[in-house]
Amino acid sequence: MSRYDAPLTDMRFVLFDLLQAEREFARLGFADATRDVLDAVLDEGARFATEVLAPLNAVGDEVGCSLDVATGDVRTPPGFKQAYAQYVDGGWTGLVTPTEHGGQGLPHLVGFPIKEMIDAANLAWGNFPLLSNGATEALMAFGTDWQREVFLKPLVEGRWTGTMCLTEPHCGTDLGLLRTRAEPRGDDTYAISGTKIFITAGEHDMTDNIVHLVLAKLPDAPAGSRGISLFVVPKFRVAQDGSIGERNTVRCGSLEHKMGIHGSATCVMNFDGAEGYLVGEPHKGLMAMFVMMNTARLAVGLQGLGVSDRAYQNAVEYAKDRLQMRSATGTKFPDKPADPIIVHADVRRMLLTGKALVEGGRALAYDAAMQFDIASRGESGTERAQADALVGFLTPIVKACLTEWSVEITYDALQCFGGHGYIREHGMEQLARDARITTLYEGTTGIQALDLLGRKVMQLKGAGLEAMLGRIRSFCEANANDREIGGYCASLTHLAGQWQQLSIEIAQRTGSDADELGAAAYDYLMFSGYTCLAYWWARSLAALRDATPTTAFAEGKRATARFYFERILPRTLAHAAAIRSGAPSLMALDAEAFDAGR
Amino acid sequence: MSRYDAPLTDMRFVLFDLLQAEREFARLGFADATRDVLDAVLDEGARFATEVLAPLNAVGDEVGCSLDVATGDVRTPPGFKQAYAQYVDGGWTGLVTPTEHGGQGLPHLVGFPIKEMIDAANLAWGNFPLLSNGATEALMAFGTDWQREVFLKPLVEGRWTGTMCLTEPHCGTDLGLLRTRAEPRGDDTYAISGTKIFITAGEHDMTDNIVHLVLAKLPDAPAGSRGISLFVVPKFRVAQDGSIGERNTVRCGSLEHKMGIHGSATCVMNFDGAEGYLVGEPHKGLMAMFVMMNTARLAVGLQGLGVSDRAYQNAVEYAKDRLQMRSATGTKFPDKPADPIIVHADVRRMLLTGKALVEGGRALAYDAAMQFDIASRGESGTERAQADALVGFLTPIVKACLTEWSVEITYDALQCFGGHGYIREHGMEQLARDARITTLYEGTTGIQALDLLGRKVMQLKGAGLEAMLGRIRSFCEANANDREIGGYCASLTHLAGQWQQLSIEIAQRTGSDADELGAAAYDYLMFSGYTCLAYWWARSLAALRDATPTTAFAEGKRATARFYFERILPRTLAHAAAIRSGAPSLMALDAEAFDAGR
Incomplete structure (x- = not known):
């Protein structure tokens, strides 16, 4: 099994030495984000990731999620539910959500290292809380007061989780083709019908309810992507006071069998006249989707970073332990039967590639988070506008490059293990399989490239x-x-x-x-x-x-x-x-x- | 499930137009290798690969091999054994073995496209006959007359298969460290004891016997790689007349759980005083191993090529079928809801990378085979020496580049499928997982690089x-x-x-x-x-x-x-x-x- 120790020293270097986070947080009015608080948050996040999540990474891969076809219920791997409860108890769910929405209001720049550690420890598990973020962002930006009270609050508290229901069998990138329909029911509700695929955390056993954010078309929708609206559809209906009612007609039809992230429930979701509420204006769903998507894209970049760092760490350890051949410049460890392979130039080439891309990538990603914070809290309109432009510009770079590099780094790290890397028990091949999803979801690398250059x-x-x-x-x-x-x-x-x-x-x-x-x-x-x-x-x-x-x-x-x-x-x-x-x-x-x- | 059609047109182009195989075969004295014969061999090979082997690729991945711990027997996936029987019946096992050793004596250049098609159709299955080749080469080069009669003949006929037992838990590249011992027993036999790992086809249910070629050290062996000897150790002992006797004390202790090639049995083999015979001279085993290894390295290059071609083919088909967005230069298929993604420049970039590396790689690999044939059949000593130098030079390039490219091509091909590529039912992720072994076994890419530049x-x-x-x-x-x-x-x-x-x-x-x-x-x-x-x-x-x-x-x-x-x-x-x-x-x-x- 692969190990994971958090890179706290490098994280602190990036935050405090490179990005001057203390000074910046004070300037931006994050009064609570003092060095003491940040250090404690990092330590506690590292402890949770390494002690609670990392040990569940292998079992998540081996056991995976399972669907009870009769009930449509999904069981998560052993320990996942308990870990989620600890995550909620630890107050992690609302870490960067503004205090006015019930969160702790810490900067995104603090949320990034926490997220990186979670992903490194257990990428599949990290997908359950991750998808709440998009729903949170959408409801904060476009939800009504009632929607925020009833749906956003439990999301921020972690009592419920969220999903993003965009993809359909015949449309992924091209959402203008989507067929899911929303029929007005005369009151303020809509009947949502259609099939969504690749829905991460679409069904699970971790929380009492699940909040689906669903793209669908109203009957009078114009053709193409300008005719898409956003709806919130809970797994269990909610009463006016937010109390949970009867089961809504949305159900997991099957789980995908995937190359990796077996512990993450990737669901086919069938909406059969399910009760939903319009979020934002009719036909403006695509804009709302981009609000959800942008943070999700940065988050997937962090997934690439986290998995890469873990793979790199294990390759370094192995290269220091594995004895094979002598150094080209003469024996380095005469008391051992051979030298550790870290003496060989080509092994170092692979390791240094990992180190260069991981540590450089960490600075790149965390800077994007800082720009995100500046974009909302900057002192002047000019500063906020420039930061906003930077975030938009950096998002496809962070998403695509950190995930492409994760494929390369997990490749190199596995390669350092030789044939042993191909064997499951070392855990390296799981990291390579898990990393492989990151260049695909939330927009493939090709889509990020078009977003960067075209838009x-x-x-x-x-x-x-x-x-x-x-x-x-x-x-x-x-x-x-x-x-x-x-x-x-x-x-x-x-x-x-x-x-x-x-x-x-x-x-x-x-x-x-x-x-x-x-x-x-x-x-x-x-x-x-x-x-x-x-x-x-x-x-x-x-x-x-x-x-x-x-x-x-x-x-x-x-x-x-x-x-x-x-x-x-x-x-x-x-x-x-x-x-x-x-x-x-x-x-x-x-x-x-x-x-x-x- | 992924499909596979054999690239016969391009194969014929490489053989007959590019490499002028007809003219060359006549010149080199391959009297039987006429165009008619070659065309029939290619057609029949394509039929066997696409109709018999390709349909077993997915089930091999899903079911894999299983070990009966009580008996040490290994069961291969459903259909594998029957396919092997057809392979033997078709006369494929001795295709390129010289006629004096019971083979058909066709050029290696004809064996390469056959092997490529087998690997494309079913890489895991291809490993069972593949490992016989190394044993065949070693016994042809170094075996005694009796060893050739008793062990080589059934290998060439396909009645038995072979293995190469080199790696031990603590040594892969650095065979000087190996610990397996061979004790002379006073007659012409040796008692072999030790543990070998990563033994492909070390145990299976396809044939009556298995011939292990084992590296071990004699009691008086000098330290390091100059003290290694080669032994032949059958699963069942053989009498003087070659008839099968009692079970030898060599046994599969466990099967590795791997990232891919699940249908290939990767065995831990325990030798417990197993009866074996010295092949070649004492302490000269490393040279014999290189004889086995060199053809195996070219063969692994072909594995990379085959898997790449299949991945490429499926990506092309998908890109022509999948409708998503419109072409940047305007609608190309107005009668369809969107254009096929092959209109998009970035999808073409990925496909053309596959086409360029597969078709170029095919020419590169087949040329190495032709040089191999010239090295043994060339008209003059000068010609043979130059061809021999070329084969040696090209072998690490073919092995390493075609396998590195297979990782890239299966990556790109999967990427063309978007999220669907990550789902098992499309078969693309299996190709990526299977390809991943090829840069590791028979010497990692780093080892090939040292072989090329250093040696x-x-x-x-x-x-x-x-x-x-x-x-x-x-x-x-x-x-x-x-x-x-x-x-x-x-x-x-x-x-x-x-x-x-x-x-x-x-x-x-x-x-x-x-x-x-x-x-x-x-x-x-x-x-x-x-x-x-x-x-x-x-x-x-x-x-x-x-x-x-x-x-x-x-x-x-x-x-x-x-x-x-x-x-x-x-x-x-x-x-x-x-x-x-x-x-x-x-x-x-x-x-x-x-x-x-x-």
């Missing part, structure tokens, strides 16, 4: 890109002559120029051929991710100048930054070349000729 | 590299002014020069720092693989000038070659930069500082 850069005229480039340039100017990081700043300045230039070139080409955008999107996304990470690695070294970390920690950062700039960042060369090659090599081939070799 | 390039003074560079240069010179491929030849010539230059630089740096070799090895391997593939894509277009394929087929090749040169080949930029960055960024960090962030 955030092109449609929004690059406000987020400009803000990011501005940060990079001012940092590089300030550190251009630094003995240690001046060289990195030179690379970074060059890269920022190239990033801007590529953005302009793509925009120009897209003007004459609309396929150019999609042709460039994936490589542009990855180019963006690697450039952002270079910025965070350079900034990490700058932050170390002032901080007083342990020597091993600081040496680790310096060596990894060097590794990142020398050995990972050149990937941007390949991505830039692919971007510049344009659409023709992709679009020329007739669909029927793809498989002409058979 | 094949450095120790053997680059004979194989020089031969490959010579082929590239003479092809490029001959086609430099070609309207269609002249540009590709210019890129390729540049790349060949860079390849040679990098080899020299690494050799020089390794002279002053032994870690430079391991630091460069992985990126050098991948650089080599992409360069070889560029050669085969250019040659494919050249071959199309003379051949008369269907238009769709030729267009597919041309579009894919362009895609390969424009969008895949730039990856060499990143690999070259990583190679040139050298060892320091890998070796600086103290082992204890890797996880200082916790």
Whole structure:
């Protein structure tokens, strides 16, 4: 079984040294978010993740969830329900929800490390509370007072959980095709009918009720995605006073058999005239969905980060323990029958790739959380607007890059184990299978790439890109002559120029051929991710100048930054070349000729 | 469930148009390998793979193998045993074994497409006959007349299967550490005692007997890998006349639970004074092992190729069927609610990556088989020596690149399915899990990289590299002014020069720092693989000038070659930069500082 120790030292470095969280929280008016409180929250979160959740990771994979077809009830794996009760008792459910909605009102930047630890400890379990967040966001933004009292409150308290019911068998990305119907019943309720698939935590045994947020079409809906409305549909009907009534006609029809996250209930949900309430305005459901989706996307990025960190940690431990061959430069441990494999350059290449992408990715993701906090609490409209643009810009990068990297890191970590990595008992293959979902749900990598390039850069005229480039340039100017990081700043300045230039070139080409955008999107996304990470690695070294970390920690950062700039960042060369090659090599081939070799 | 149709058109193109197999087979004296015979063999192989093996792929994954702990017997998945009987009846087991050993004596180049189809249809099943090959090679090369009569003959006939018992719990790569002992018993037999792990097809119900080729140490063995001897140990003892006697004291202690290839029996084998016979000379077992290993490594490369092709095929079908969103350049199918996703540039990027790597990889692998045939049947000593150097050089490239690409291709293919790819019933996730073993067994990618750079390039003074560079240069010179491929030849010539230059630089740096070799090895391997593939894509277009394929087929090749040169080949930029960055960024960090962030 794989182990998990929380990376508290690096988390504190990112929060307090790199992002100056104490100073920022004070400035943003998070009066309760003092260093003492934050340290206690981190310690307690680590304890919960490592002691309660991590031991349930393997059993969740082995036993999975099961459906009682007769009743439609879903049983979660052994221990999952009890762990959820502890989670609620610990007050974790409302950690970052504003106090006016019953939460603790802590910054999202504090919620991120907690979430990362939960995901690292037990990705499948983490999906049960996760989906409440989207429902919470939607009801906070668009719910009526009554809906907030009746549905939002139990969600924040953790007594109930939420779902996001979007996908149908024939439509995932293309929600304009959806067929679920909502018929007005004459009062303020609607009868919802249709089938939703891939509904995470759609049914389970952890709470008394489940709050489904459902996209459906009203009878007079215009065609396409502008005709979608959002409804709240509880598993058990609720009375005016919020008390639980009889069973609603929504039911889990089956559970999906998946490659991984077996402990997460992925449900087919059948709505058969189920009683629901409209959330927000008719036909404006897609906007509400994006409110739910944006936090969910950042959250999936954190899933990638958490799983990666656990895989990396286990690979390091194994590489220090496993004795095989001697070091190329001569025996290092003459008293042992062979040297530990961490002496071998190629094993180090894999480990350092993990370290560079995990620690860099952590800074990237946590910064997005800080921008999220600034966007709502910033001192000026200008500051809030810039932070908001940054969050929008960074969200697809965090989601897609951290999940793509999680596939790579869990691959490398498993590879460090050799054949043993393929055997279940070591737990590495579970991490690889679990990580694999993260590039798919809440929008595939391809969809994130289109969101970044098409919407955030092109449609929004690059406000987020400009803000990011501005940060990079001012940092590089300030550190251009630094003995240690001046060289990195030179690379970074060059890269920022190239990033801007590529953005302009793509925009120009897209003007004459609309396929150019999609042709460039994936490589542009990855180019963006690697450039952002270079910025965070350079900034990490700058932050170390002032901080007083342990020597091993600081040496680790310096060596990894060097590794990142020398050995990972050149990937941007390949991505830039692919971007510049344009659409023709992709679009020329007739669909029927793809498989002409058979 | 995923489908599989054999890529016979492309296979024939590679064999007959690209590699000129008819002419070559005649030249090499394979009198029976006429076009008629080869076409019939391919057709029949495709029929067996698609009709018999492919339908058993899912059930093999679901049911897997099971061990009766009381008896040590292993039951294979439903249908596996019957399929094996059909395989034997079809005469497939001795297809490429020389006629003097009871085989059909066909070229390895004919065996490769058959093996590719078997692996694509059912990778797990393919492992049962596969392991007989290594035992066959070892016994042909080193067995006594009696050993050949008694053990080799039933292996070639398929009545028995073979295994390769190398790995022990504490040693995989580093066989010098092995502990299995062989005690002489005074006659010509030895008592073998020890535990071997990861023994593919170590126990099963398909044949009356199993022939284990076992590495063990004699009592007077020198320390390390120079003290290893090879033994043949049958599951049932054999009398002098080859008849089956009583049960030998070798037994399956347990089956591994693995990420994939559930239908393949991966056994812990306990040898408890089991009766065995020395194969070859004492203490020379490692050389014999490499004889077994080399064909096994090429075979695993074919596994990667086969699984990739099946994944690619299913992704293409899905992309043509799945309707989602409209094309960026306007509606393509107005009569449908949305366009098929194959209209989207990013989906095409993933599909074309698969097509480029599968079809290029097929040419690369089949060429290695042809060199294998030339190495044993070439007309002159010079020709045979050059072919032998090429096989040795190409083996780690075929093994490592085709398996690394299989991880990428099964990733991309699954990604084309979106969330549906993560669901078992589509069969895509099984392909991804099955592919994952191929970069691990028969030597990890890291080991292949060291074999290529350390042994094949450095120790053997680059004979194989020089031969490959010579082929590239003479092809490029001959086609430099070609309207269609002249540009590709210019890129390729540049790349060949860079390849040679990098080899020299690494050799020089390794002279002053032994870690430079391991630091460069992985990126050098991948650089080599992409360069070889560029050669085969250019040659494919050249071959199309003379051949008369269907238009769709030729267009597919041309579009894919362009895609390969424009969008895949730039990856060499990143690999070259990583190679040139050298060892320091890998070796600086103290082992204890890797996880200082916790």
